[in-house]
Amino acid sequence: MALTGLEIFKLLPKTNCKKCGMPTCLAFAMQLAQKRAQLKDCPDVSEEAKQQLAAAAAPPIRLVQFGSGDNRVQTGQETVMFRHEEKFYNQTVLAVTVSDKLTGQDLKDRIESINSLQFERIGLHISVNAIAVINDSGSADAFASAAAAVKDTSSLAIILVSDSPDAVAAAVAKTGDSSPLIGQAKPDTAEAMAKIAKENNCPLTASAESVEALANLTEKIKAQGIEDIVLNLDGLNLRDQLYNLSKIRALALKKTFRLLGYPTMAFVPDGDADQQAAYATSLICKHSSIVVVNMVEPYAFLPILTARMNIFSDPQKPIQVEPKVYPIGEPDDNAPLMFTTNFSLTYYTVESDVEASRVPSYILVVDTEGTSVLTSYSGDKLNEKTVADAMVKFDAENLVKHRKLIIPGYVAVMSGKLEEATGWEILVGPRESSMIPKYLQEIWK
Ligand code: SF4
Known part of the structure; x- marks a missing residue:
């Protein structure tokens, strides 16, 4: 503080x-x-x-970084309990497990499946960030081999998860230049794990079953000269985990309790993909900095990543697309021209419905500071002048020869003034974007 x-x-x-x-x-x-x-x-x-x-x-929650190159991740350094108080800074790192019991093609297939967990949503690229190599085998050699395979087959950040300092040392020897997050340090292994972290300049996970035990453990690790620590609460059910993760954040932010001023990591227990998605999303909401899941079904990642994207967007800055004319398909100068606003969700909804119509079209995106059609109209960011200015700026005059502009049905009321301001014929389109295909196919001419 x-x-x-x-x-x-x-x-x-x-x-x-x-x-x-x-x-x-x-x-x-x-x-x-x-x-x-x-x-x-x-x-x-x-x-x-x-x-x-x-x-x-110093920030009340320390910034911890691991991984290398473009996939280096940073976590922690949050300053508020709740998003609406300001914003969250570093989005939850989403990691997927790779067991060191896997070998050969099975191991390679698992890593490749994780690499492919990448999606586009409202124009943004969203993906998992890390692979957590789990020492299920209990063997240091198997753990090191799996870690080496992950390093060779993926550029994602690496998390090494083992209770054995020997296994961690063997795996770090294969992956050290990728700056992995290593652990888990427990009370009886804290010194040995801290030594490995210090020698390899890696952040270290501290794992205990209660908030009090975690604070004692971080004190012990800090005494070894390690500053980059990630906290893991072990063996709790979801309710207790959420309660304690909130408690850790509150103690760090409100009381500046330095021994708990670190990012946190939580493991989602085994279950079907739907259960894991719901569990992981709860942990992202409150307040896990790193969430590790044990599944690779792509359909289950989209809701997790979408929730994360929403929570970590700045509530004062709506996600926007660039104001300009977007051609959909290969429109010519007879193609319909319609406008919408530069609120990403609005634009991409309209774009997908225009695409679904299979009628090549132009979408003119008007700068409304990232607000939707009705919000911008009621706030006077969308009016006949802003639309007319956008038409001039993006050269609508030379885009189509029919001089007809389709406007969203929700702002039909601006037709008259817009006709006067532009000299174009104004056609009132549907209120709901989902009706655009029917409108373009059956009504537009
Ligand atoms: S330089 Fe230091 S000691 Fe001098 S007035 Fe400023 S704050 Fe005070």
């Missing part, structure tokens, strides 16, 4: 020497608290004060 101006003032020399450019130390402290000044501007501040101020300025 950030320090107040008065708390900062207590750490300053209080000589009012003005070397920082401020008339008093108190004035400088107030500027620091508002992040309008930097501590280095006071040349006389003590080392002890510097350390205290730096510690207070």
Whole structure:
């Protein structure tokens, strides 16, 4: 939690020497608290004060990164309990298990199945982020071989999951340059696991069965010089897991309890794909930073990834598409021209219905700051002027020769003014996007 101006003032020399450019130390402290000044501007501040101020300025939940290249993931550093308070910063890392009992083609097929869990939704690419290699065999050699196969066959981030320091050491030796997240450190293996993490510069998972035991464990691991820690609550049912994950976040954010100020990881228990999807989505909502599932059915990932995308979007910035003219199919200058807004969900719904009509068309996307048709109309972001301006800007004049513009049925009321503003004939389209195919096939001419 950030320090107040008065708390900062207590750490300053209080000589009012003005070397920082401020008339008093108190004035400088107030500027620091508002992040309008930097501590280095006071040349006389003590080392002890510097350390205290730096510690207070550290984020309440540490940022932890693992993986390499384009697939390096970062997790943690959240600042609020609930999305609507501001926004969430680092989306939940979704990982899929690979058991080290798999070998040969079965192992390769499993990894390839995970690699292919990639989707497009409202113009955005969404996918899983990591592979969790599980030491089911109990063998260090099998664990190392499976980890090596994952590294060779996938560019996704790697999570190594074993209770055995020997197995983790063997697997890190094969994957160390991929910066895996390693673990699980437990009270009796904390020192050995921390040593491996330190030698290989990898983040470490701490695993315990209660919040209190986790705090004791992170204290032990931190004493070994490890700062990048991920917390795992072991052996709890979903209700207790959600309760304790919320408790950990609240303690980190509200009480600045540093021993729990780390991202969290949760494993979804085995079950059919539907059960796992529901379980994983609950964990994403509250408040797991990494969620590990044990399935590869593509249909079950789309709802999980969609929920994650919604939760981690900025509530103050709707997802938008670029305002411009989008040709659907291969339209010519006789093709229908219709407009919609640049709210992604609206645009992609309209786009898919136009595609379904099989009538090559143009969609003019008007910039309404990412709001839907009715919202933008009632907020006066969609009116005859914004539509007419968009038509000029994107050269509708030279796009089609019929001078007819189809408008959403919900804003039929703007027909008259739009006709006056553009000189075009205004055709009122359907209110619901799902009726567009019927409209284009049977009514448009
Ligand atoms: S330079 Fe430091 S000691 Fe001098 S007035 Fe500024 S804050 Fe106070």
